[in-house]
Amino acid sequence: MTEGALAAIGLAVLQxxxxxxxxxxxxxxxxxxxxxxxxxxxxxxxxxYYDLAKWLRKExxxxxxxxxxxxxxxxMYFATSVAATTLVPVWMAAAPxxxxxxxxxxxxxxALGRFFLATAALDTGSPFGGMGASREMTIAALAEPAxxxxxxxxALSAGSLNLGALVRGLLxxxxxxxxxxxLALAGLFIVVxxxxxxxxxxxxxxxxxxxxxxxxxxxxxxxxxxxLVEWASAVKELLYLTLLADLFAPIGLATSASPELILLxxxxxxxxxxxxxxxxxxxxxxxxxxxxxxxPDLMAVSLGLGFLALAIxxx
Amino acid sequence: MSNNLxxxxxxxxxxxxxxxxxQKALFxxxxxxxxxxxxxxxxxxxxALADDRPPLFVTAALTAGLKGLLxxxxxxxxxxxxxxxxxxxxFLNVPASLLICLALTVVGYRVSTGxxxxxxxxxxxxxxxxxxMLLIGLFLMVTRKKAVTQILALLTVENxxxxxxLGITSGMPLVVELGISFDVLLAVLVLGILVHRIVDRxxxxxxxxxxxxxx
Numbered sequence: 337m338t339e340g341a342l343a344a345i346g347l348a349v350l351q352x353x354x355x356x357x358x359x360x361x362x363x364x365x366x367x368x369x370x371x372x373x374x375x376x377x378x379x380x381x382x383x384x385y386y387d388l389a390k391w392l393r394k395e396x397x398x399x400x401x402x403x404x405x406x407x408x409x410x411x412m413y414f415a416t417s418v419a420a421t422t423l424v425p426v427w428m429a430a431a432p433x434x435x436x437x438x439x440x441x442x443x444x445x446x447a448l449g450r451f452f453l454a455t456a457a458l459d460t461g462s463p464f465g466g467m468g469a470s471r472e473m474t475i476a477a478l479a480e481p482a483x484x485x486x487x488x489x490x491a492l493s494a495g496s497l498n499l500g501a502l503v504r505g506l507l508x509x510x511x512x513x514x515x516x517x518x519l520a521l522a523g524l525f526i527v528v529x530x531x532x533x534x535x536x537x538x539x540x541x542x543x544x545x546x547x548x549x550x551x552x553x554x555x556x557x558x559x560x561x562x563x564l565v566e567w568a569s570a571v572k573e574l575l576y577l578t579l580l581a582d583l584f585a586p587i588g589l590a591t592s593a594s595p596e597l598i599l600l601x602x603x604x605x606x607x608x609x610x611x612x613x614x615x616x617x618x619x620x621x622x623x624x625x626x627x628x629x630x631x632p633d634l635m636a637v638s639l640g641l642g643f644l645a646l647a648i649x650x651x
Numbered sequence: 652m653s654n655n656l657x658x659x660x661x662x663x664x665x666x667x668x669x670x671x672x673x674q675k676a677l678f679x680x681x682x683x684x685x686x687x688x689x690x691x692x693x694x695x696x697x698x699a700l701a702d703d704r705p706p707l708f709v710t711a712a713l714t715a716g717l718k719g720l721l722x723x724x725x726x727x728x729x730x731x732x733x734x735x736x737x738x739x740x741x742f743l744n745v746p747a748s749l750l751i752c753l754a755l756t757v758v759g760y761r762v763s764t765g766x767x768x769x770x771x772x773x774x775x776x777x778x779x780x781x782x783x784m785l786l787i788g789l790f791l792m793v794t795r796k797k798a799v800t801q802i803l804a805l806l807t808v809e810n811x812x813x814x815x816x817l818g819i820t821s822g823m824p825l826v827v828e829l830g831i832s833f834d835v836l837l838a839v840l841v842l843g844i845l846v847h848r849i850v851d852r853x854x855x856x857x858x859x860x861x862x863x864x865x866x
Binding site for chain 2: 511512513514515516517518519522623624630632633634636637639640641643644647648651
């Protein structure tokens with residue numbers, strides 16, 4: 337038993353390290369593809385790594401009025417994002433710490449990180465932090481139920497709320513689609529766009545105060561604190577895309593711990609993430625940012641698609 | 652494989668219908684209609700390949716060409732020409748519309764089991780999606796103010812009827828399908844001219860103003 341637990345912890349550390357290492361690359365890739373669509377050259381693919389390295393070397397500048405919450409915010413956000421990666425199957429058809437919890441734990445852990453970041457943003461009392469936090473929570477309140485409905489739809493077809501068991505169930509079922517899968521995918525894709533702060537909802541590239549959501553919340557952070565926030569956001573983005581790939585195209589995940597299967601699973605995973613990144617880039621490049629008061633409408637669509645996906649399962 | 656593709660495209664059509672209900676940009680709605688028509692073309696091609704029915708290829712080509720390219724282009728041109736505000740103004744707000752469309756979809760799916768073909772397998776989903784889209788299209792028609800959005804709703808209903816026909820029948824004669832396609836094209840042209848006339852008269856595309864025309 338202890339040996340099994342040790343192996344699980346080892347796997348969890350490896351998987352979290354892999355996700356941490358690769359997440360900035362995804363950000364760089366999306367930036368590069370966006371630039372290519374605008375016939376710009378764009379920043380180098382590794383720019384996000386350079387930025388992170390630069391911020392980590394700098395000294396943090398903190399407001400005099402900031403309390404421990406302000407310092408804890410980025411750390412909790414980072415910790416929860418990394419913890420969430422251990423609950424999701426990435427390369428193997430099993431999550432390293434799947435004994436610790438399933439879909440609900442995943443959503444809860446991500447919500448905890450968001451809660452801490454939003455509270456920390458309120459801490460210094462600057463208007464931007466408060467505005468960003470309130471906007472972020474408004475959207476999160478609508479995105480979270482939609483996320484849960486989408487995950488429940490997949491759980492229903494696989495017969496388990498545990499992500500590892502869920503993915504194994506989907507693999508057993510084979511490549512048969514039900515309309516509810518497509519509806520859930522569309523709903524979850526909108527959630528992913530909203531949660532990662534991508535264009536129709538938020539613009540990751542802007543610092544224009546009236547339009548930003550996530551950026552307004554973390555506007556005051558600098559140095560290592562900022563690096564943690566940005567890194568955690570990148571990990572979360574990679575995590576969401578991996579989740580989409582797991583739930584709707586689990587083919588290629590290694591079903592046992594044999595090295596050959598895992599070596600095969602990594603490039604398949606990478607190509608799935610690449611395809612999703614292309615989709616995200618296309619959505620970002622062909623849509624205008626929605627007005628803030630239109631965003632709830634979009635989230636309502638995703639919630640509606642989630643409900644419908646669940647309802648059609650039973651019809 | 653072909654079953655998967657059928658379910659995928661049919662469900663994709665339902666998603667486009669829902670996105671149409673949920674957003675207010677006129678151009679996006681027109682593009683969504685184009686995407687929906689392409690998906691309908693994919694459904695037709697898949698059935699043609701699976702059941703070996705060559706005439707359906709012609710239908711699919713017509714669907715993709717006319718409804719996927721020509722009609723969206725024409726509608727965008729109409730909107731461009733008359734220079735209206737490019738935002739859809741529904742009578743009902745988006746969340747309420749979505750809730751109603753949710754209920755309509757459930758009804759459509761439930762009713763589809765009443766068809767002898769609809770009780771099992773893939774046909775159940777194709778007919779279910781078709782009936783749901785039919786109801787959603789009718790709902791869009793009564794809750795949208797602008798003439799162009801009502802045309803879009805009418806075209807959605809037409810797509811839905813086509814999808815149901817593909818699911819239930821073993822195919823209409825080619826002549827009938829050709830006739831329907833050109834009917835749709837003509838209808839859109841006539842409606843386009845009508846929209847121009849409405850805008851000329853009222854300087855707005857809002858059809859609720861037509862009720863002011865009293866003797």
